[in-house]
Amino acid sequence: MVRNRRSEGSDSSAARKPEGSDSSAARQPEGSGVRGTYAVGDERRLCILDAAVEHFAQRGFHASSLARIAADVGITQGGLLHHFPSKEDLLVQVLQRMDASDRERFFSREFESAAQMFTALVRLAEYNSARLGRTRMFNVLAAEAGDPGHPAHAYFVERYADVVGTLSGVLRRGVDSGELRADTDVVAVAQELAAVMDGLQIQWVLDPKGFDMAGRFRAYVERVRREIGAEGS
Known part of the structure; x- marks a missing residue:
């Protein structure tokens, strides 16, 4: 997920910038912020899926609440819906992830x-x-x-x-x-x-x-x- 960093000092134009200038501050590899965002998003999705497993196990689908699942993950219901558009979609993703894991482990x-x-x-x-x-x-x-x-x-x-x-x-x-x-x-x-x-x-x-x-x-x-x-x- 992490791209290779460019060698320190490889950008000659950066070397000519005055130290402390905003334009010279800790240049990041192109797209590194986006990649970091993806990583955080992937981790958040996995946390939501794990929490959903526990809620569906305890209450079934109909009695489970997106708001309670989101609260267990430490986000709002709106934040959960950013990753999963509906409770139905979350359920399907939970089941598909479970099957994919078992297939990879035992039936690949x-x-x-x-x-x-x-x-x-x-x-x-x-x-x-x-x-x-x-x-x-x-x-x-x-x-x-x-x-x-x-x-x-x-x-x-x-x-x-x-x-x-x-x-x-x-x-x-x-x-x-x-x-x-x-x-x-x-x-x-x-x-x-x-x-x-x-x-x-x-x-x-x-x-x-x-x-x-x-x-x-x-x-x-x-x-x-x-x-x-x-x-x-």
């Missing part, structure tokens, strides 16, 4: 096998078990989004279609390669994987200290692998 490369995909899903469950606020927010918003009029309804419909499509595609390649049984219903298994992961998240959020979400999901995945694995695979 094409899986070479179904076993590799199963391992990544378990790692995701383990990662989520350290993110109570984010997981609570997901549960609350997913439940609210069952209403077709909810601003996140289309997002969740597309998300589940994408998740099932991605997982079933990997499972289909596993069938074709002989890794998985030929009679495997890849779409059904993909839907069940998504449903079990999200269902276990609900139970964990209700009892984060007493419920081993990652352990339960790991055990479930192992059962699925044994059931659909080709003999000797």
